[in-house]
Amino acid sequence: MSTRHRSLTVIAGAALALGLLSACAPEPAPTPTAPTQSTEPSASPTDSPSESPSSSPTSTASIPTECTDLGSEASRQEMVGDMTLQSDGQGFVRPAPEGATLVLGCDWIVGDATGLLVLISTATPDAVTAAVATLPEEGYTCQVADDFGAQFCELPGSGPDTEEFVVARDDVWIYYAPVNRNGRAFLSDIASQIFG
Numbered sequence: 001m002s003t004r005h006r007s008l009t010v011i012a013g014a015a016l017a018l019g020l021l022s023a024c025a026p027e028p029a030p031t032p033t034a035p036t037q038s039t040e041p042s043a044s045p046t047d048s049p050s051e052s053p054s055s056s057p058t059s060t061a062s063i064p065t066e067c068t069d070l071g072s073e074a075s076r077q078e079m080v081g082d083m084t085l086q087s088d089g090q091g092f093v094r095p096a097p098e099g100a101t102l103v104l105g106c107d108w109i110v111g112d113a114t115g116l117l118v119l120i121s122t123a124t125p126d127a128v129t130a131a132v133a134t135l136p137e138e139g140y141t142c143q144v145a146d147d148f149g150a151q152f153c154e155l156p157g158s159g160p161d162t163e164e165f166v167v168a169r170d171d172v173w174i175y176y177a178p179v180n181r182n183g184r185a186f187l188s189d190i191a192s193q194i195f196g
Helices: 002-021 073-080 125-138 184-195
Strands: 084-087 101-110 114-122 141-144 151-159 162-169 172-179
Touching: 073 184, 114 184, 125 141, 125 151, 125 162, 125 172, 162 184, 172 184
Parallel strands: none
Antiparallel strands: 084 101, 101 114, 114 172, 141 151, 151 162, 162 172
């Protein structure tokens, strides 16, 4: 099963890169001090958060409402300053807690093989905790990030700059997937911005 899962992860990684780089999103849907989620939609613990924001649980976290407000200006420009914002993240299937509501989605790309997908959702704290517990089965490595006290999970991709991350704490779930660009500094800024 380990060999099969690695093969599926490689195939799914290629699918993620193609999905991030196409103008049309695929079917529905940080790196501070701790490392994760599967790129294969069928292996997701739940479907991507796609409910309307009105059904979102009340969150005490400070979640930006615009992609242009994520992280610090410096880290955002370094990470996505040369990219084009393609979509609001609706329609992507990625690991997410049960009953999650997408609060902010950002899908940036540039050129033929470089991009970043950020999906920030809210769900009940119990659903977030339960979803984090399923990530190791999908190949993620999880631990608590010392700098902002959240679960930090990392799924290596086919290259050093093709990874997937999940940062989760309380009722907030951040899915973050850079392709062909090291995005750890930007992820750390986003997590610090949201969790304080």
